Amino acid sequence: MGKAPPIENRIRELRFHAGEMTQQQLAEAIGMTRQTIAAMEQNRYSPSLEAAFRIAQVFGVEIGEVFQWKG
Amino acid sequence: MSYREKSVWAEVLVTVLVWGVYFLNLSGHVLNGGGLEEPGFAGAWGGRFVETLIAAIIAQIILTSIVGALTPKAERQARDERERAYRWRSQAVGFHALIILLFSLGFFLFAAGGLTGAMGQEGGTPALQTLTSNSLVLAANGVVAAVILAELVAFSMELFLLRRGR
Numbered sequence: 001m002g003k004a005p006p007i008e009n010r011i012r013e014l015r016f017h018a019g020e021m022t023q024q025q026l027a028e029a030i031g032m033t034r035q036t037i038a039a040m041e042q043n044r045y046s047p048s049l050e051a052a053f054r055i056a057q058v059f060g061v062e063i064g065e066v067f068q069w070k071g
Numbered sequence: 072m073s074y075r076e077k078s079v080w081a082e083v084l085v086t087v088l089v090w091g092v093y094f095l096n097l098s099g100h101v102l103n104g105g106g107l108e109e110p111g112f113a114g115a116w117g118g119r120f121v122e123t124l125i126a127a128i129i130a131q132i133i134l135t136s137i138v139g140a141l142t143p144k145a146e147r148q149a150r151d152e153r154e155r156a157y158r159w160r161s162q163a164v165g166f167h168a169l170i171i172l173l174f175s176l177g178f179f180l181f182a183a184g185g186l187t188g189a190m191g192q193e194g195g196t197p198a199l200q201t202l203t204s205n206s207l208v209l210a211a212n213g214v215v216a217a218v219i220l221a222e223l224v225a226f227s228m229e230l231f232l233l234r235r236g237r
Contacts, residue, residue: 028145031149032153033075035153035233
């Protein structure tokens with residue numbers, strides 16, 4: 001349904017570098033479901049700005065290191 | 072499958088099974104000519120409606136409890152923005168479906184009433200006489216059916232978005 005949003009992310013890679021954090025662990029850290037993390041990693045869902053900041057905070061990086069605009 | 076998705080499947084199951092049986096019985100009864108001129112039609116189907124409503128509430132409580140028991144607490148408590156957004160989007164679609172269904176029902180009742188009046192009650196067909204004598208009961212059931220169908224449209228949309236949507 002619809003085109004993929006023109007935003008890419010490095011969540012999977014950042015999880016790997018964060019001690020192979022699981023999708024479930026990241027989901028619990030930001031108060032979301034594992035399915036939503038999976039949807040983000042597959043570029044099927046673009047999170048809100050607040051959720052994007054929360055994800056960056058979990059990995060201890062700037063938001064631009066997690067999400068990149070590809071429009 | 073997330074807690075929300077399981078919950079929606081439970082709602083679909085209850086709606087289809089419980090209300091499906093009720094409306095199948097009602098439509099079968101009316102289409103087979105039963106209740107066309109029955110004096111106790113309203114009371115009988117009013118009673119069955121209340122029974123169905125209670126059954127739907129009990130079934131929903133049981134299924135929600137089962138879904139809750141099968142889902143970890145952390146997942147149940149997650150307030151997921153994606154699921155919330157899909158829920159709102161689905162309810163908007165369901166609302167549009169409701170408008171269309173109610174408009175169609177209104178048109179049907181208006182046309183049936185007009186036809187009945189034009190033909191006269193004595194000269195009307197049995198189906199039209201049913202609409203005349205039990206019109207309020209049938210109209211009320213039509214409204215309930217429209218609401219339930221709109222809910223099913225919303226549930227279907229939400230399940231589609233949760234499984235495949237963006």
